[in-house]
Amino acid sequence: MKFISKAILISLAIMLLLSRTSYSLFQYSKVHTKRATFVSESFEMGSGSIAAKTFFNIEFPKGHVGVKSFDSELVDEEGNPIPSFETYLHHWFAIKYIQNITMSDDPKLRHPDDFSFKRNEGMCNGNILPHYWGFGVESRGTTSNIPEPFAIEQGNPTNVPEGYEEKWLLNIMAIDTRGAEDKKGCTECRCDLMNLPKDFYNVTVDVHNQPLTTDYKGGLFCCQDNLQCKQIDGFQGPKRKISLRYTISWVDWNKHQVPVKVYILDSTDRITSNGSEIIHDCQAEYTIPANTNSSGDSPHVQKANIPMNKGGYLIYATAHMHSGVVNATLYAENGQTLCTSTPMYGSGNEAGNEKDYLIGMSICYPQPGSIKINDGEILTLESRYVNEFRTGAMGHFYIYLAENLPQ
Numbered sequence: 001m002k003f004i005s006k007a008i009l010i011s012l013a014i015m016l017l018l019s020r021t022s023y024s025l026f027q028y029s030k031v032h033t034k035r036a037t038f039v040s041e042s043f044e045m046g047s048g049s050i051a052a053k054t055f056f057n058i059e060f061p062k063g064h065v066g067v068k069s070f071d072s073e074l075v076d077e078e079g080n081p082i083p084s085f086e087t088y089l090h091h092w093f094a095i096k097y098i099q100n101i102t103m104s105d106d107p108k109l110r111h112p113d114d115f116s117f118k119r120n121e122g123m124c125n126g127n128i129l130p131h132y133w134g135f136g137v138e139s140r141g142t143t144s145n146i147p148e149p150f151a152i153e154q155g156n157p158t159n160v161p162e163g164y165e166e167k168w169l170l171n172i173m174a175i176d177t178r179g180a181e182d183k184k185g186c187t188e189c190r191c192d193l194m195n196l197p198k199d200f201y202n203v204t205v206d207v208h209n210q211p212l213t214t215d216y217k218g219g220l221f222c223c224q225d226n227l228q229c230k231q232i233d234g235f236q237g238p239k240r241k242i243s244l245r246y247t248i249s250w251v252d253w254n255k256h257q258v259p260v261k262v263y264i265l266d267s268t269d270r271i272t273s274n275g276s277e278i279i280h281d282c283q284a285e286y287t288i289p290a291n292t293n294s295s296g297d298s299p300h301v302q303k304a305n306i307p308m309n310k311g312g313y314l315i316y317a318t319a320h321m322h323s324g325v326v327n328a329t330l331y332a333e334n335g336q337t338l339c340t341s342t343p344m345y346g347s348g349n350e351a352g353n354e355k356d357y358l359i360g361m362s363i364c365y366p367q368p369g370s371i372k373i374n375d376g377e378i379l380t381l382e383s384r385y386v387n388e389f390r391t392g393a394m395g396h397f398y399i400y401l402a403e404n405l406p407q
């Protein structure tokens with residue numbers, strides 16, 4: 001009797017202890033982590049239409065915060081998730097900018113420096129890949145969540161010049177493939193499937209501000225707002241209003257947060273040097289030629305060797321790629337694999353699990369402190385796709401680096 005009651009007492013004590021721990025963890029996340037879901041402005045899409053939208057001044061947590069995650073998906077007017085085989089989310093990017101608080105509403109009265117992008121730490125030239133968050137069709141199955149106590153610091157008033165405020169914009173590209181003659185071609189923005197204006201190749205410039213040549217067969221520049229991808233004869237789908245629904249979780253910035261820096265590396269980056277400085281030349285997208293090698297079913301590999309000015313401890317890594325991705329790997333200078341991000345393909349019929357569509361990319365979460373990238377280290381990025389004709393392919397690798405570890 002006595003023995004049993006002692007056992008019960010001990011297990012009671014253990015239960016109390018356990019429940020206490022989980023209670024305090026629960027309270028910790030309750031008190032510190034906030035979460036909100038926002039819906040972007042809506043836009044109308046009919047069957048086969050292309051939407052390429054930029055919405056300025058979107059809702060974003062106010063004040064000096066540490067963002068823990070930012071995840072998105074396409075929804076209809078009732079808030080129902082839209083499956084990728086109906087409307088394909090090519091990409092969404094959340095981009096930071098600062099704006100003159102008293103900027104004139106009249107564009108003619110604005111000054112050139114009333115507005116400027118504040119890019120991430122990634123080294124692409126100019127305004128290429130400037131975003132902090134953003135994926136594509138893989139969004140629903142790819143989390144941007146960062147482990148405690150790391151966070152992406154935003155809204156630090158000391159980083160915003162007097163007279164300016166920090167704001168965010170969303171850049172969204174969606175492709176309605178209902179009734180498409182060639183769904184895959186439409187999702188890859190194949191130029192010959194779009195009702196391009198007659199003078200398209202004369203007036204359109206590429207990422208380097210050079211006129212597009214007729215060698216450009218597909219990609220971002222052929223998916224322009226309001227264009228139409230080729231439909232099956234006679235198909236007429238209903239129009240509907242679409243929005244990007246996004247959920248952000250964050251903490252108020254305090255001394256317990258450890259900042260991570262956001263880098264987006266591009267497997268098309270062509271590195272050169274002018275003697276004193278490294279020059280990056282990111283293409284953002286690339287074309288994979290038709291594979292004429294009958295014995296070759298090995299993947300197409302796009303590779304870049306990218307020097308990091310500043311290193312840090314690797315906290316999070318993943319890749320943004322398109323359907324047809326085999327995987328993407330980031331290597332250290334000594335050849336060690338830092339992260340391989342692998343795709344998940346769907347097998348069902350519902351949003352988030354669409355058969356044969358890319359529905360997620362895996363994330364690497366190395367034990368904080370276990371992987372250190374040195375200042376000046378040259379990383380190698382390889383993005384691999386199934387080897388067949390493909391336009392607008394992307395190989396973007398997102399890494400979050402902490403310059404310091406928690407004390």
Ligand SMILES: *[C@@H]1O[C@H](CO)[C@@H](O)[C@H](O)[C@H]1NC(C)=O
Nearest residue numbers: 100102103104109113162163
């Ligand atoms: C902001 O815009 C106003 C109105 O155009 C202008 O007078 C002011 O100089 C601008 N401020 C800065 C910091 O450029």
Ligand SMILES: *[C@@H]1O[C@H](CO)[C@@H](O)[C@H](O)[C@H]1NC(C)=O
Nearest residue numbers: 198199200201202203213214
């Ligand atoms: C536009 O491009 C086409 C094909 O490259 C060329 O034949 C034509 O002369 C160009 N038109 C103008 C106005 O430059």
Ligand SMILES: *[C@@H]1O[C@H](CO)[C@@H](O)[C@H](O)[C@H]1NC(C)=O
Nearest residue numbers: 272273274275276277278279
């Ligand atoms: C290299 O490029 C940088 C940045 O554009 C420039 O400031 C520097 O003067 C260039 N150096 C040489 C040797 O051309």
Ligand SMILES: *[C@@H]1O[C@H](CO)[C@@H](O)[C@H](O)[C@H]1NC(C)=O
Nearest residue numbers: 292293294295296297298299
């Ligand atoms: C053809 O594919 C094989 C097997 O993947 C590869 O070893 C070979 O180098 C390829 N040849 C060419 C010309 O690409």
Ligand SMILES: *[C@@H]1O[C@H](CO)[C@@H](O)[C@H](O)[C@H]1NC(C)=O
Nearest residue numbers: 298299326327328340342384
């Ligand atoms: C990535 O793909 C390559 C090429 O198919 C393969 O050899 C490698 O094992 C893959 N890596 C992982 C971690 O899946």
